[in-house]
Amino acid sequence: MSQKPLERENRELKRTIRLMASKAERNDAIIKSFFDMELKLLSCTRLSDLLDLLLIEFKEYFRLNAVSLILFDPEQAARLLLDDYVPPPPANSLRFVKDQRLLSFFHPNKRLSVGELPGGMRPELFNNNQQIQSCALLPLIRDNCLIGSLHLGSHDPNRYSKQFHYDYIQHLASVISICIENSIIQENLRRLSTIDMLTRVRNRRAFDNEILQELSRAVRGNQPLGCVFIDLDYFKLVNDNYGHQTGDRVLRATGTFLKNQLRKTDVIARYGGEEFALLLPDCDQTQSMQVADTLRERFSQLVFKADDGTAFRMSASIGVTTYQPDGSITEDFTPLSYRLIQLADQAVYDAKSRGRNRVIYIPYSEKGVASTPVTAATPLIDGKIA
Numbered sequence: 398m399s400q401k402p403l404e405r406e407n408r409e410l411k412r413t414i415r416l417m418a419s420k421a422e423r424n425d426a427i428i429k430s431f432f433d434m435e436l437k438l439l440s441c442t443r444l445s446d447l448l449d450l451l452l453i454e455f456k457e458y459f460r461l462n463a464v465s466l467i468l469f470d471p472e473q474a475a476r477l478l479l480d481d482y483v484p485p486p487p488a489n490s491l492r493f494v495k496d497q498r499l500l501s502f503f504h505p506n507k508r509l510s511v512g513e514l515p516g517g518m519r520p521e522l523f524n525n526n527q528q529i530q531s532c533a534l535l536p537l538i539r540d541n542c543l544i545g546s547l548h549l550g551s552h553d554p555n556r557y558s559k560q561f562h563y564d565y566i567q568h569l570a571s572v573i574s575i576c577i578e579n580s581i582i583q584e585n586l587r588r589l590s591t592i593d594m595l596t597r598v599r600n601r602r603a604f605d606n607e608i609l610q611e612l613s614r615a616v617r618g619n620q621p622l623g624c625v626f627i628d629l630d631y632f633k634l635v636n637d638n639y640g641h642q643t644g645d646r647v648l649r650a651t652g653t654f655l656k657n658q659l660r661k662t663d664v665i666a667r668y669g670g671e672e673f674a675l676l677l678p679d680c681d682q683t684q685s686m687q688v689a690d691t692l693r694e695r696f697s698q699l700v701f702k703a704d705d706g707t708a709f710r711m712s713a714s715i716g717v718t719t720y721q722p723d724g725s726i727t728e729d730f731t732p733l734s735y736r737l738i739q740l741a742d743q744a745v746y747d748a749k750s751r752g753r754n755r756v757i758y759i760p761y762s763e764k765g766v767a768s769t770p771v772t773a774a775t776p777l778i779d780g781k782i783a
Contacts, residue, residue: 716744
């Protein structure tokens with residue numbers, strides 16, 4: 398009889414140990430999952446990759462039903478780094494705000510908030526999704542300053558509860574804040590090294606790297622590559638007659654004009670002074686010449702203004718060459734890139750010597766130069782050059 402209480406006590410003790418061991422295993426799994434995600438976050442150097450990780454992978458990795466992010470961006474420093482970035486649906490999964498009070502409304506005490514989602518915040522945070530029953534609202538803080546908020550939503554009303562502590566989520570919010578700040582800094586440094594700050598297109602250094610990548614891509618896909626050089630005619634007279642500030646405005650407008658006219662897959666760079674260089678993937682001789690002549694014609698129709706209000710127009714001399722892969726395999730595209738640049742530059746020189754405001758095409762060859770003047774009409778697709 399005396400052994401039965403001991404047996405019951407022993408069974409209860411074993412059961413308690415099993416429960417504690419099971420809970421410890423679950424906690425270890427949770428900690429490991431957050432540690433793995435933390436490593437992924439810290440490995441992101443591009444802001445677009447970090448946003449994809451937060452808005453897409455987070456949702457799948459942690460089995461969430463909704464994730465949204467708001468960033469405090471009063472000077473549009475982050476937004477300008479995401480020209481081509483398309484956030485995942487719904488439409489408000491990513492928002493930039495200029496007023497920090499909107500963020501303070503979500504986190505008045507800069508503290509993690511969990512539990513039932515207040516009805517008034519549902520449209521702002523989760524696109525008015527009525528199925529979100531519980532959420533975790535993470536304030537993103539750097540140097541005691543609120544820089545944004547990340548919102549995790551679940552259909553399960555017990556997923557996030559005020560009865561539990563979520564220290565690991567709070568820690569993850571700190572890591573995310575650091576990663577956002579670091580990725581913006583890294584992206585800006587990258588841009589400073591590759592973007593011409595006056596015209597906001599690529600600089601020569603970036604173009605020299607891009608042409609190697611585009612040539613490699615062209616060879617792999619057996620597709621042509623067009624190389625176009627554009628030189629503004631009589632640009633020195635603009636600086637002499639209207640001043641360098643007017644000249645800078647002309648260069649800025651030219652960069653904007655080229656970006657608006659060309660495809661997102663095309664490469665645009667300020668190669669030096671008043672000369673711009675373009676790479677046109679999958680454009681053969683005919684297409685490259687059509688693009689070049691349409692640019693020449695449309696550019697000549699632009700109206701610029703000097704500081705004193707004087708209106709004036711400009712023209713451009715354009716050189717074109719194209720490379721068509723011949724099936725040969727190469728590991729070093731540097732000599733080929735030098736030759737393309739040399740031919741396009743020679744074509745610009747020929748356009749200048751023949752009277753300016755024209756397009757000259759020089760076919761690719763490893764040796765020798767034979768230039769041909771070109772004028773062509775250009776078909777349009779959606780208002781952009783085909």
